[in-house]
Amino acid sequence: xxxxxxxxxxxxxxxxxxxxxxxxxxxxxxxxxxxxxxxxxxxxxxxxxxxxxxxxxxxxxxxxxxxxxxxxxxxxxxxxxxxxxxxxxxxxxxxxxxxxxxxxxxxxxxxxxxxxxxxxxxxxxxxxxxxxxxxxxxxxxxxxxxxxxxxxxxxxxxxxxxxxxxxxxxxxxxxxxxxxxxxxxxxxxxxxxxxxxxxxxxxxxxxxxx
Numbered sequence: 001x002x003x004x005x006x007x008x009x010x011x012x013x014x015x016x017x018x019x020x021x022x023x024x025x026x027x028x029x030x031x032x033x034x035x036x037x038x039x040x041x042x043x044x045x046x047x048x049x050x051x052x053x054x055x056x057x058x059x060x061x062x063x064x065x066x067x068x069x070x071x072x073x074x075x076x077x078x079x080x081x082x083x084x085x086x087x088x089x090x091x092x093x094x095x096x097x098x099x100x101x102x103x104x105x106x107x108x109x110x111x112x113x114x115x116x117x118x119x120x121x122x123x124x125x126x127x128x129x130x131x132x133x134x135x136x137x138x139x140x141x142x143x144x145x146x147x148x149x150x151x152x153x154x155x156x157x158x159x160x161x162x163x164x165x166x167x168x169x170x171x172x173x174x175x176x177x178x179x180x181x182x183x184x185x186x187x188x189x190x191x192x193x194x195x196x197x198x199x200x201x202x203x204x205x206x207x208x209x210x
Protein backbone atom coordinates (compact mmCIF):
# COMPACT_ATOMS: atom_id res chain seq x y z
CA UNK A 1 0.00 0.00 0.00
CA UNK A 2 2.82 2.37 0.87
CA UNK A 3 4.57 1.82 -2.45
CA UNK A 4 1.34 2.36 -4.38
CA UNK A 5 0.83 5.64 -2.56
CA UNK A 6 4.37 6.73 -3.34
CA UNK A 7 3.93 5.88 -7.04
CA UNK A 8 0.73 7.93 -7.28
CA UNK A 9 2.39 11.09 -6.03
CA UNK A 10 3.30 13.39 -8.91
CA UNK A 11 4.42 16.33 -6.76
CA UNK A 12 7.07 15.97 -4.08
CA UNK A 13 6.10 16.61 -0.50
CA UNK A 14 6.38 20.30 0.35
CA UNK A 15 6.29 21.43 -3.30
CA UNK A 16 2.50 21.55 -3.67
CA UNK A 17 2.34 25.28 -2.95
CA UNK A 18 5.17 26.00 -5.37
CA UNK A 19 3.44 24.11 -8.17
CA UNK A 20 0.18 25.92 -7.55
CA UNK A 21 1.89 29.31 -7.41
CA UNK A 22 3.47 28.73 -10.83
CA UNK A 23 0.00 28.51 -12.40
CA UNK A 24 -1.44 31.45 -10.49
CA UNK A 25 -1.42 35.05 -11.66
CA UNK A 26 0.79 36.86 -9.19
CA UNK A 27 0.23 40.23 -10.87
CA UNK A 28 -3.36 40.19 -12.15
CA UNK A 29 -3.57 43.96 -12.69
CA UNK A 30 -0.24 44.02 -14.52
CA UNK A 31 -1.37 41.10 -16.69
CA UNK A 32 -4.61 42.92 -17.48
CA UNK A 33 -2.83 46.06 -18.64
CA UNK A 34 -0.35 43.96 -20.61
CA UNK A 35 -3.29 42.77 -22.71
CA UNK A 36 -5.56 45.80 -22.52
CA UNK A 37 -3.61 48.46 -24.44
CA UNK A 38 -2.47 46.25 -27.31
CA UNK A 39 -5.83 44.54 -27.72
CA UNK A 40 -7.63 47.90 -27.46
CA UNK A 41 -5.44 49.33 -30.23
CA UNK A 42 -6.39 46.46 -32.53
CA UNK A 43 -10.10 46.71 -31.68
CA UNK A 44 -10.17 50.49 -32.22
CA UNK A 45 -8.36 50.07 -35.54
CA UNK A 46 -10.94 47.54 -36.72
CA UNK A 47 -14.12 49.36 -35.61
CA UNK A 48 -13.13 53.03 -35.76
CA UNK A 49 -14.77 53.38 -39.18
CA UNK A 50 -18.12 52.30 -37.75
CA UNK A 51 -18.28 55.02 -35.08
CA UNK A 52 -16.35 57.89 -36.63
CA UNK A 53 -15.54 59.12 -40.10
CA UNK A 54 -12.60 61.17 -38.87
CA UNK A 55 -9.33 59.55 -39.89
CA UNK A 56 -7.26 61.94 -37.77
CA UNK A 57 -9.26 61.20 -34.63
CA UNK A 58 -8.97 57.44 -35.14
CA UNK A 59 -5.27 57.79 -35.95
CA UNK A 60 -4.56 59.72 -32.75
CA UNK A 61 -6.50 57.29 -30.53
CA UNK A 62 -4.75 54.22 -31.94
CA UNK A 63 -1.30 55.84 -31.69
CA UNK A 64 -1.96 56.79 -28.06
CA UNK A 65 -2.98 53.22 -27.24
CA UNK A 66 0.11 51.88 -29.02
CA UNK A 67 2.37 54.32 -27.16
CA UNK A 68 0.89 53.39 -23.78
CA UNK A 69 1.27 49.72 -24.65
CA UNK A 70 4.90 50.17 -25.67
CA UNK A 71 5.79 52.01 -22.46
CA UNK A 72 3.88 49.58 -20.22
CA UNK A 73 5.34 46.44 -21.77
CA UNK A 74 8.89 47.80 -21.91
CA UNK A 75 9.06 49.23 -18.39
CA UNK A 76 6.57 47.27 -16.26
CA UNK A 77 5.05 44.05 -17.55
CA UNK A 78 8.24 42.51 -18.92
CA UNK A 79 10.08 43.05 -15.65
CA UNK A 80 7.26 41.73 -13.43
CA UNK A 81 5.82 38.94 -15.57
CA UNK A 82 8.95 37.30 -17.03
CA UNK A 83 11.87 38.95 -15.22
CA UNK A 84 13.31 40.53 -18.37
CA UNK A 85 14.20 44.13 -19.18
CA UNK A 86 15.81 45.93 -22.08
CA UNK A 87 16.86 49.55 -22.30
CA UNK A 88 19.22 51.97 -23.96
CA UNK A 89 21.59 54.63 -22.69
CA UNK A 90 24.11 57.05 -24.17
CA UNK A 91 27.55 57.29 -22.56
CA UNK A 92 29.68 60.38 -22.09
CA UNK A 93 31.22 59.92 -25.54
CA UNK A 94 27.80 60.02 -27.18
CA UNK A 95 27.82 56.31 -28.02
CA UNK A 96 24.51 54.46 -27.74
CA UNK A 97 24.45 51.19 -25.76
CA UNK A 98 21.69 48.57 -25.66
CA UNK A 99 21.31 46.56 -22.46
CA UNK A 100 19.37 43.28 -22.19
CA UNK A 101 18.86 42.02 -18.63
CA UNK A 102 17.24 39.01 -16.95
CA UNK A 103 16.70 37.92 -13.39
CA UNK A 104 19.34 35.68 -11.90
CA UNK A 105 19.25 32.63 -9.65
CA UNK A 106 16.44 32.21 -7.15
CA UNK A 107 14.63 35.28 -8.45
CA UNK A 108 13.49 33.17 -11.42
CA UNK A 109 11.29 31.16 -9.03
CA UNK A 110 9.11 34.23 -8.53
CA UNK A 111 7.95 34.12 -12.14
CA UNK A 112 4.50 32.65 -12.74
CA UNK A 113 4.32 30.16 -15.59
CA UNK A 114 0.78 31.32 -16.42
CA UNK A 115 1.87 34.96 -16.62
CA UNK A 116 4.86 34.03 -18.76
CA UNK A 117 2.62 32.23 -21.27
CA UNK A 118 0.24 35.19 -21.46
CA UNK A 119 3.15 37.60 -21.85
CA UNK A 120 4.78 35.77 -24.75
CA UNK A 121 1.52 34.94 -26.53
CA UNK A 122 0.45 38.59 -26.53
CA UNK A 123 3.95 39.72 -27.46
CA UNK A 124 4.05 37.45 -30.52
CA UNK A 125 0.43 37.36 -31.73
CA UNK A 126 -0.18 41.12 -31.82
CA UNK A 127 2.70 41.92 -34.23
CA UNK A 128 1.44 39.08 -36.42
CA UNK A 129 -2.03 40.65 -36.43
CA UNK A 130 -0.61 44.03 -37.42
CA UNK A 131 1.39 42.35 -40.18
CA UNK A 132 -1.84 40.91 -41.56
CA UNK A 133 -3.43 44.38 -41.39
CA UNK A 134 -0.46 45.73 -43.34
CA UNK A 135 -0.96 43.19 -46.13
CA UNK A 136 -4.71 43.88 -46.26
CA UNK A 137 -4.23 47.66 -46.32
CA UNK A 138 -1.54 47.44 -48.97
CA UNK A 139 -3.46 45.26 -51.42
CA UNK A 140 -6.77 47.06 -50.80
CA UNK A 141 -5.21 50.42 -51.60
CA UNK A 142 -5.85 51.94 -48.15
CA UNK A 143 -2.53 53.74 -48.14
CA UNK A 144 -3.62 56.31 -45.56
CA UNK A 145 -3.80 53.50 -42.99
CA UNK A 146 -0.40 52.07 -43.91
CA UNK A 147 1.41 54.70 -41.85
CA UNK A 148 -0.63 53.78 -38.78
CA UNK A 149 -0.03 50.07 -39.31
CA UNK A 150 3.71 50.69 -39.79
CA UNK A 151 3.82 52.58 -36.49
CA UNK A 152 2.07 49.65 -34.78
CA UNK A 153 4.46 47.10 -36.29
CA UNK A 154 7.46 49.23 -35.28
CA UNK A 155 6.38 49.65 -31.64
CA UNK A 156 5.20 46.07 -31.18
CA UNK A 157 8.20 44.71 -33.05
CA UNK A 158 10.64 46.71 -30.94
CA UNK A 159 9.35 45.12 -27.74
CA UNK A 160 9.30 41.67 -29.34
CA UNK A 161 12.89 42.05 -30.55
CA UNK A 162 14.07 43.44 -27.20
CA UNK A 163 12.62 40.61 -25.14
CA UNK A 164 13.79 37.93 -27.55
CA UNK A 165 17.30 39.37 -27.16
CA UNK A 166 16.89 39.25 -23.38
CA UNK A 167 15.86 35.61 -23.61
CA UNK A 168 18.78 34.76 -25.88
CA UNK A 169 21.27 36.56 -23.62
CA UNK A 170 19.89 34.62 -20.65
CA UNK A 171 20.33 31.27 -22.43
CA UNK A 172 23.84 32.22 -23.54
CA UNK A 173 24.77 33.11 -19.97
CA UNK A 174 23.48 29.73 -18.76
CA UNK A 175 25.43 27.90 -21.46
CA UNK A 176 28.58 29.88 -20.68
CA UNK A 177 28.24 29.14 -16.96
CA UNK A 178 27.80 25.43 -17.66
CA UNK A 179 30.84 25.46 -19.96
CA UNK A 180 32.97 27.25 -17.38
CA UNK A 181 31.92 24.76 -14.70
CA UNK A 182 32.82 21.83 -16.95
CA UNK A 183 36.21 23.32 -17.81
CA UNK A 184 36.94 23.96 -14.12
CA UNK A 185 36.10 20.38 -13.21
CA UNK A 186 38.30 18.98 -15.98
CA UNK A 187 41.24 21.20 -14.99
CA UNK A 188 40.83 20.24 -11.34
CA UNK A 189 40.83 16.53 -12.22
CA UNK A 190 43.91 16.91 -14.39
CA UNK A 191 45.72 18.88 -11.67
CA UNK A 192 44.83 16.20 -9.11
CA UNK A 193 46.14 13.41 -11.33
CA UNK A 194 49.38 15.30 -12.03
CA UNK A 195 49.96 16.04 -8.36
CA UNK A 196 49.70 12.41 -7.30
CA UNK A 197 53.06 10.83 -6.55
CA UNK A 198 53.72 7.37 -8.04
CA UNK A 199 53.69 4.48 -5.54
CA UNK A 200 57.13 3.53 -4.17
CA UNK A 201 58.19 0.03 -3.23
CA UNK A 202 60.01 -0.50 0.01
CA UNK A 203 62.79 -3.06 0.19
CA UNK A 204 61.50 -6.54 0.82
CA UNK A 205 57.97 -5.64 -0.27
CA UNK A 206 56.33 -8.19 -2.49
CA UNK A 207 54.18 -7.04 -5.36
CA UNK A 208 51.57 -9.51 -6.50
CA UNK A 209 50.97 -9.43 -10.23
CA UNK A 210 47.63 -10.83 -11.33
